[in-house]
Amino acid sequence: MAVPLVIWVIYQTGSTLDLDWIAVSLVVALQVTDILDGYLARQAKHGDTRRINPLGEVLDPIADKLYINGAFLTLMWIDRIPLWAGGVIVARDFLIAMGWTLKYVLTSVRLLPNMLGKAADSSHALALVVVMARPAVSVSNAVLILAAALTVASGISYTHMALTAKPAATSNG
Numbered sequence: 001m002a003v004p005l006v007i008w009v010i011y012q013t014g015s016t017l018d019l020d021w022i023a024v025s026l027v028v029a030l031q032v033t034d035i036l037d038g039y040l041a042r043q044a045k046h047g048d049t050r051r052i053n054p055l056g057e058v059l060d061p062i063a064d065k066l067y068i069n070g071a072f073l074t075l076m077w078i079d080r081i082p083l084w085a086g087g088v089i090v091a092r093d094f095l096i097a098m099g100w101t102l103k104y105v106l107t108s109v110r111l112l113p114n115m116l117g118k119a120a121d122s123s124h125a126l127a128l129v130v131v132m133a134r135p136a137v138s139v140s141n142a143v144l145i146l147a148a149a150l151t152v153a154s155g156i157s158y159t160h161m162a163l164t165a166k167p168a169a170t171s172n173g
Contacts, residue, residue: 006026006067007070007071009022009023010023013132020132023132024132027129030067065093068125071128072085072090089124092120092151092154099159100162114154114157119150119154123146127144127147
């Protein structure tokens with residue numbers, strides 16, 4: 001439900017400045033709920049494992065990626081960010097999704113996010129907020145460069161992880 005709303009509001013900011021604060025508020029709210037959701041999921045893993053929803057573990061990151069990538073695609077579409085900045089972020093997420101899915105299908109190895117990837121994802125949310133707040137172009141560009149650098153670094157890290165991860169050894173007795 002939130003993904004189409006975020007995309008629509010961001011799209012509307014291309015024609016009017018009035019909705020910028022709503023777009024910023026939506027992104028902040030989605031990030032806060034994502035942090036809270038992650039915290040609650042970690043608490044559940046350390047406690048009652050019956051509270052863990054395996055489908056939710058898959059769908060939550062997909063929903064996060066849909067909103068982030070939808071937001072960046074929309075910002076590129078309305079010329080609020082340069083193609084290189086949004087393109088790096090969207091391309092990395094697409095390649096990760098395809099690579100991790102292929103790795104799982106071929107080897108049953110489930111790859112998980114690492115700290116560098118989480119830092120990159122956080123920088124994406126920060127970049128969205130900064131760009132939609134319309135600061136000086138130099139500020140937006142600095143944040144976009146940081147996000148792009150973390151995106152590339154995490155993409156390299158995830159590629160290495162996918163290429164070197166081995167299936168867990170199984171015991172027969």
